[in-house]
Amino acid sequence: MMSWWDKVKSASVKTAGILALFISLLCLGFLLWDVFSKGWNTLSWDFLFRIPSRRPEEAGIKPAILGTLWVMTMTTILAVPAGILTGIYLEEYAQPNWFTKFIRINIANLAGVPSVVYGMLGLAVFVRTMGLGRSVLAGAMTMGLLILPTIIIATSEALKAVPDSIRFGAYGVGASRRQVIWYHVLPEALPGILTGIILSLSRAIGESSPLILIGALSFVTFAPQNLLDGFTVLAIQIFNWAGRPQEEFHHIAASAIIVLLIVTLSLNTLAIFLRTRMSRRKEG
Amino acid sequence: MIHLKKSWRSPSRSPAELFSHLVVWLCASISVVTTIGIIAVLCKEVFAFFSHVSLWEFFTGTEWTPLIEPRKFGIWPLISGTLLIGLGASIFAVPIGAITALFLSEYVKGTPRIILKSVLEVLAGIPTVVYGFFAVFFITPQLQKFIPDLDTFNALSAAIVVAMMIIPTISSISQDAFEAVPKYLREAAYGLGARKYQVATTVVFPAALSGFVASVILGFSRAIGETMAVTLAAGATPRLTLNPLQSIQTMTAFIVQVSLGDTPAGTIEYQSIFAVGLVLFLMTLGANLVAQWIVKRFQEKYR
Structure with missing residues (x-):
């Protein structure tokens, strides 16, 4: 009662x-x-394929889309292998000693460093000291460092979830450590790793502060032709338009936001879908 | 089992194996080099900065005007702006995040739980520049209907969107903590005749308190490091105030403001963003370390 x-x-x-x-x-x-x-009203196919203009009704986001593609492709190439291999080191190679513990704590803390601080690192090291200038490469390296901890943590978690029986079985039939990891452990952990990669890329696509720090230009009417060209990305283009006084620019900023949201939210949905399927498979 | 594990982890001596070991080790060292790089870069410029500005002025000054004469370098207006956003966002996000987490962990089961958690994660997946746009062009005009003397750029609407951003952080980490509370504690409470709401509020919540506190600290740390939304919405007026209706400036927004102006290296403006960056870095690092320490203690409790 x-x-x-x-x-x-x-x-x-x-x-x-x-x-x-x-x-x-x-x-x-x-x-x-x-x-x-x-x-919605200012969004059209034309809008996607035009270059930015001082006149809002003629402006488009072609350089921003291509710049985003360039930076994200390079970021993926740089960060994904390094992130997965670091995860493999931590779970499959590292001895449980103080150095491993230090690396783990270090990675957890790097994941919490504000993105704008990565921008300062990129500005001082890649742009100035290495002399890469305000280029696609400098942007991609900065973004790569930003998403590296997330990829490492996701890989590490996915590898931890692979049962030891699989490793023992593979060693039992005479596989070397490399073969065990490559042919038996990694395929098993792949969906988890993939989820982490997709989430971190989705985050990087929407991230603009590190790129503003390294000096990505906000008014660019050309697409990058090579790795050392200047560039802009979608998020910076939005920031630039949203900060202007004329209301027409706010509308095209909103149109660009719709494009950005479609990309990031599809990636997120894909990651969530992968993860849900994974947990179902494990339960079932 | 432990014995077995040790033996299969012993390294093989073949060159290919040693080479792979070296490659993964090198990749792992990137993260260490990154940390060293961040600290070195910040410290290098900060030393230069403090050869022009006294530590005393920086940490006790109440005026921040590094871009206009007379230049003053008192960090407190930026810290108060940052804390105003951090605390303001927490006031909104902590109760909502905590209650959501408790509700999802104790009252919702199966597929609906997964769906609702995923929808909340959508909030975390929205780029911060979009939140900034939403704050300036939706929240501020709506609030101005009720608060007529609200500035166009103000801390309040920025704090609200930052709260939206950190609700998923707080609720998802708290939910994990609540779900990790052992079943026997709940069953013992039910055995004593407790109601469901009593189990949730007087057994599960206190048992997972440390996990919840950690989630709040992590959320706060995210809030103070947030950049684009506060740059767009909170304004660019460094001001020592706790009035959320006014335009303020956070540490992150100042850093962006200076970098938009294409400042040459070696100038005091350039160095000042690194000084501000170091303060921000230390604040978030401190918050993260405290959160990790709390989580670790919590995990050991029920092992």
């Missing part, structure tokens, strides 16, 4: 829970609605 007071308290805890969830979802709903209502 529940007293009436118990019932009130029970109901209010439940209501608070539903309310809290509802507030978050409402905020998300408002954000999407606001962006779509402002940017």
Whole structure:
């Protein structure tokens, strides 16, 4: 039997829970609605293939899209192998000693360093000391360092989840350590690693502060032709348009946001889908 | 089993094996080099900075005007702006995140739980520049209907969007902590005749308190390191105030402001962003270390 007071308290805890969830979802709903209502009318195929202009009705995001593609491709090439191999080192090679412990703590802390600080590192080391200038390469190296900890942590978690019986089985039939990792452990951990990579790339696509720090230009009318060219990315283009006083620019900023959101949210959905399928497979 | 593990981890001596060992070791060292690089870069410019500006002025000054004469380098207006965003966002995000996490962990099961958690993660997947746009062009105009003397750029709407950003951080880490509370604690409480809401609020929540606290610290650390949303929405007026209705400037927003101006290396403006960056780095590092320490203690409790 529940007293009436118990019932009130029970109901209010439940209501608070539903309310809290509802507030978050409402905020998300408002954000999407606001962006779509402002940017939908100015969004067109033309918009994707035009170059930026001083006149909002003629402006487009072609250089920003191509710049984003260049930087993200290079970031992936630089960060993904290094991240996976570091994860393999931590889980499959490292002895449990103080140095390994130090690397682990170090990586966990790097994951928490604000992105703008990575931008300062990129500015001082890649742009100035190495003399790469405000180039695609400098941007990709900065972004690569930014997402490296996330990829390492995801790889590490995925490798930890591979049962030791698989390793023992492979060693038992005479495989070397390299063969065990390459043919038996990695394929098993691949979906988990992939999820982490997709999430970190999605984060990097929307990230603009490190690139502003290294001096990515905000008014670029050309697409990069090689790794040492200047560039802009979608997020910086949005920042630039949103900061202008004329309202027309805010509308095309919203159109660019729709494009950016479609990309990042599809990547997120893909990652969540992969992860859910993985956990189902493990339970089943 | 332990004995077996030791033996299969012993390194082989073939050249190919040694080479792979070397390659993975080199990759692992990148992260160490990155940390050293960050600290070295920050310290190098900061030493130069403090040859022009006294430590006393930097840490006690209440005016920050490095770009206009007379130049003053008191960090406190930027720290107060940063804390205003961090604390303001926490005020909104901590209760919502905590209640959401408790609700999802104790009241929702199976597929709905996975779906709701995934939808919340969408909030974390939205780029921060989009939040900045939302704050300036939606939240501020809406708030101005109720608060007429709200500045166009203000700390309040920036804090609200930063709260939206850190709700998934807080709720997802807290939810993991709540779900990790052993079943026997819940069963013992039910055995004593506790109601579901009592189990949730007086057993699960206190048992996972340290995990929850860690999530709050991590959320706060994310909030103070947040850059684009506060640059767009909170303004560029370094001001020592705790009034959220005014335009302020955070440490991150100052760093972006200077870099947009294409400042040549070696100038005091250039060096000042590294000084501000070092303070920011130390604040987030401190917060992260405390959170890790708490999580570690928590994990050991139920082992």
